[in-house]
Amino acid sequence: MAEVTLKDVALASGCSIATVSRVLAGTRPVGAETARTVRAAAERLGYRPNHVARALRSRSTGTVGLVLPQITNPFFPTLVRELEHALHAEGRAVLLADCDDDPATEAARISALLARQVDALLLIPVDERHSREAVAAAAAQVPLVLLDRGCGPGVADSVAVDNAAGMALVLAHLAATGRRRPCFIGAAGTASAAVERRTAYENGAAALDPAAPGRLALGDFSVEWGRAAVDLLWPARPDAVVCANDLIAAGALQRLRQLGADVPGEVAVTGFDDIPLAGLADPALTTVRQPVADLAAEAARLLSRCRADGSSGPCHTVRLAPELVVRASSGAAAPAAVDGALRTP
Amino acid sequence: MAEVTLKDVALASGCSIATVSRVLAGTRPVGAETARTVRAAAERLGYRPNHVARALRSRSTGTVGLVLPQITNPFFPTLVRELEHALHAEGRAVLLADCDDDPATEAARISALLARQVDALLLIPVDERHSREAVAAAAAQVPLVLLDRGCGPGVADSVAVDNAAGMALVLAHLAATGRRRPCFIGAAGTASAAVERRTAYENGAAALDPAAPGRLALGDFSVEWGRAAVDLLWPARPDAVVCANDLIAAGALQRLRQLGADVPGEVAVTGFDDIPLAGLADPALTTVRQPVADLAAEAARLLSRCRADGSSGPCHTVRLAPELVVRASSGAAAPAAVDGALRTP
DNA sequence: AAATTCTCGGAGAACGTTTTCCGGCGGTAG
DNA sequence: CTACCGCCGGAAAACGTTCTCCGAGAATTT
Numbered sequence: 001m002a003e004v005t006l007k008d009v010a011l012a013s014g015c016s017i018a019t020v021s022r023v024l025a026g027t028r029p030v031g032a033e034t035a036r037t038v039r040a041a042a043e044r045l046g047y048r049p050n051h052v053a054r055a056l057r058s059r060s061t062g063t064v065g066l067v068l069p070q071i072t073n074p075f076f077p078t079l080v081r082e083l084e085h086a087l088h089a090e091g092r093a094v095l096l097a098d099c100d101d102d103p104a105t106e107a108a109r110i111s112a113l114l115a116r117q118v119d120a121l122l123l124i125p126v127d128e129r130h131s132r133e134a135v136a137a138a139a140a141q142v143p144l145v146l147l148d149r150g151c152g153p154g155v156a157d158s159v160a161v162d163n164a165a166g167m168a169l170v171l172a173h174l175a176a177t178g179r180r181r182p183c184f185i186g187a188a189g190t191a192s193a194a195v196e197r198r199t200a201y202e203n204g205a206a207a208l209d210p211a212a213p214g215r216l217a218l219g220d221f222s223v224e225w226g227r228a229a230v231d232l233l234w235p236a237r238p239d240a241v242v243c244a245n246d247l248i249a250a251g252a253l254q255r256l257r258q259l260g261a262d263v264p265g266e267v268a269v270t271g272f273d274d275i276p277l278a279g280l281a282d283p284a285l286t287t288v289r290q291p292v293a294d295l296a297a298e299a300a301r302l303l304s305r306c307r308a309d310g311s312s313g314p315c316h317t318v319r320l321a322p323e324l325v326v327r328a329s330s331g332a333a334a335p336a337a338v339d340g341a342l343r344t345p
Numbered sequence: 346m347a348e349v350t351l352k353d354v355a356l357a358s359g360c361s362i363a364t365v366s367r368v369l370a371g372t373r374p375v376g377a378e379t380a381r382t383v384r385a386a387a388e389r390l391g392y393r394p395n396h397v398a399r400a401l402r403s404r405s406t407g408t409v410g411l412v413l414p415q416i417t418n419p420f421f422p423t424l425v426r427e428l429e430h431a432l433h434a435e436g437r438a439v440l441l442a443d444c445d446d447d448p449a450t451e452a453a454r455i456s457a458l459l460a461r462q463v464d465a466l467l468l469i470p471v472d473e474r475h476s477r478e479a480v481a482a483a484a485a486q487v488p489l490v491l492l493d494r495g496c497g498p499g500v501a502d503s504v505a506v507d508n509a510a511g512m513a514l515v516l517a518h519l520a521a522t523g524r525r526r527p528c529f530i531g532a533a534g535t536a537s538a539a540v541e542r543r544t545a546y547e548n549g550a551a552a553l554d555p556a557a558p559g560r561l562a563l564g565d566f567s568v569e570w571g572r573a574a575v576d577l578l579w580p581a582r583p584d585a586v587v588c589a590n591d592l593i594a595a596g597a598l599q600r601l602r603q604l605g606a607d608v609p610g611e612v613a614v615t616g617f618d619d620i621p622l623a624g625l626a627d628p629a630l631t632t633v634r635q636p637v638a639d640l641a642a643e644a645a646r647l648l649s650r651c652r653a654d655g656s657s658g659p660c661h662t663v664r665l666a667p668e669l670v671v672r673a674s675s676g677a678a679a680p681a682a683v684d685g686a687l688r689t690p
Numbered sequence: 691a692a693a694t695t696c697t698c699g700g701a702g703a704a705c706g707t708t709t710t711c712c713g714g715c716g717g718t719a720g
Numbered sequence: 721c722t723a724c725c726g727c728c729g730g731a732a733a734a735c736g737t738t739c740t741c742c743g744a745g746a747a748t749t750t
Binding site: 018022 | 736737738739
């Protein structure tokens with residue numbers, strides 16, 4: 001049925017396969033009259049080019065692999081969406097791979113994708129260190145852009161949000177609204193987002209309180225850890241809980257409410273990423289919004305670019321500016337709570 | 346570099362291309378000695394089969410297209426994850442397409458996928474009615490399994506949760522915990538999930554209160570609508586708000602809290618789907634959990650099956666049983682609130 | 691007017707597989 | 721000893737494109 005090939009069109013239009021290909025692909029000028037005939041025949045027969053054959057011959061499949069740690073991480077879906085749209089707009093298809101947060105699975109997925117001759121890879125590494133080898137190997141074969149998280153220096157092009165700037169926005173906001181005893185709930189490990197946000201906190205918090213950089217707890221990027229960390233940090237009665245991402249913040253918020261703490265009166269809570277959940281939390285979460293659409297656009301741009309290059313040149317690292325989104329969770333502090341002396345239940 | 350072809354292996358192992366292909370693909374028995382040599386040569390040279398060439402010759406790309414309305418809908422990521430894993434386990438790759446909740450985009454994505462010669466399609470239709478034509482056309486070309494939502498009778502195989510059973514579980518639970526004046530916030534339109542959940546409510550709620558089926562508000566599956574609908578229904582002082590999905594329930598919960606309503610003392614709230622958000626809401630949301638992993642497994646199974654068939658046979662429709670997850674939002678009703686007379690602020 | 695370039699179209703070789711067909715070789719049966 | 725039937729291996733034809741040559745005629749230059 002739908003098996004109309006170039007040959008059929010050629011036969012129907014009375015010219016050669018080569019000519020038909022040229023007309024349809026526009027690779028070379030062709031006589032106006034012939035072109036018309038060919039196009040008419042193609043239309044009439046309902047010709048649809050066979051991408052597989054085209055890929056075999058032209059050594060380009062028009063697909064890019066998108067490898068990510070866990071699609072269920074609520075930060076990723078919006079990113080995936082933007083990427084899918086940006087790529088589709090260029091006529092490329094997206095091969096999706098979910099790594100289950102496991103570097104071994106990640107390596108397997110990468111080589112599966114490579115075996116399928118993807119033109120390029122978009123990759124959010126699972127782990128800065130453990131992903132490195134597989135990523136470097138892949139980068140040697142196809143254009144590869146790292147997203148959101150880095151993967152060691154000089155491995156591949158990368159585009160991410162400026163985590164330090166984001167954290168600085170948060171701290172400036174807290175300072176401006178009179179918070180003086182912040183603490184930090186972050187993630188351990190070597191993932192670049194974890195490291196950058198943590199050190200940005202440590203560097204910036206000292207301006208508020210020399211002891212502040214010391215008040216931090218490191219776990220992972222989960223709601224559960226947010227809950228647990230509050231139990232560790234709350235006894236010190238901070239007036240702000242700065243979280244390394246929104247999931248942690250959601251957990252912290254939940255636990256603080258359980259403990260009867262007044263947010264934001266007594267203690268402010270901030271997140272990072274601005275996932276959909278952030279606006280729904282109670283109180284709504286002050287957070288740092290990642291410029292997801294720009295991230296995707298930039299990644300797509302880098303991809304086209306490093307395909308244009310031979311393959312050489314140093315790695316480009318693009319950092320995009322985040323935006324502070326102030327919501328209820330960092331609203332006005334209760335005036336009485338200045339020194340933590342009197343606190344209403 | 347990585348351009349090792351069958352020809353190279355053949356040359357290195359001193360036998361023909363055909364033999365190498367047979368050894369590596371295992372399509373035909375081959376002498377033990379030869380096989381060993383070939384395998385050794387392949388190993389040594391680091392041969393990786395070219396999936397594109399294979400696809401061209403064997404007319405099977407080993408890819409399936411996954412088309413969904415909006416990856417940002419929080420119910421989908423877990424489903425996508427399970428599907429990706431199930432498919433990858435069979436050695437198939439997933440081509441992802443996001444439709445932006447728009448039937449026209451959906452049609453475009455479907456034909457793009459078809460042009461790329463996907464072996465099959467997994468599709469969550471945007472709209473029961475508007476998706477129909479494109480879906481039927483696609484189903485004529487490749488095996489196609491509908492997921493989560495139907496698309497009119499007899500169009501294609503489909504696997505979904507038993508929405509009626511899920512709603513029945515909710516109503517039974519509400520009845521058992523003494524709720525007598527339920528209301529329903531649902532979605533308008535013809536999407537099968539919307540229709541099935543709505544009619545299941547209408548049928549089941551009459552047992553609690555003859556007037557209950559009348560208390561419903563229809564909008565869409567969003568948080569915003571959940572908020573808005575509460576303003577419509579709360580004046581009638583229901584003692585349970587049954588929502589058609591978790592997003593609506595989250596919005597309803599938020600608005601009810603704003604209005605000072607006591608959940609669950611005064612009014613219970615239930616959702617549907619059990620998205621990650623449900624456990625995080627305050628109070629945690631009672632909801633109906635979809636058997637996502639089973640859904641994915643069943644879809645994968647159907648896919649392999651209808652590929653085995655010629656293409657004929659009637660459509661199979663698989664309905665999986667959901668599970669009620671009881672959380673705080675439908676806990677014990679306040680004993681005093683029986684007739685809505687006295688209500689504590 | 692002859693020589694050169696330019697334009698347009700066709701024949702056919704790739705691309706890397708799978709698969710069909712065929713031929714040789716050893717064994718068993720006639 | 722000849723005929724037939726495995727078995728195993730090779731040659732070569734697909735699969736549907738793209739792209740490189742080539743050649744014929746028209747257009748331009750010398």
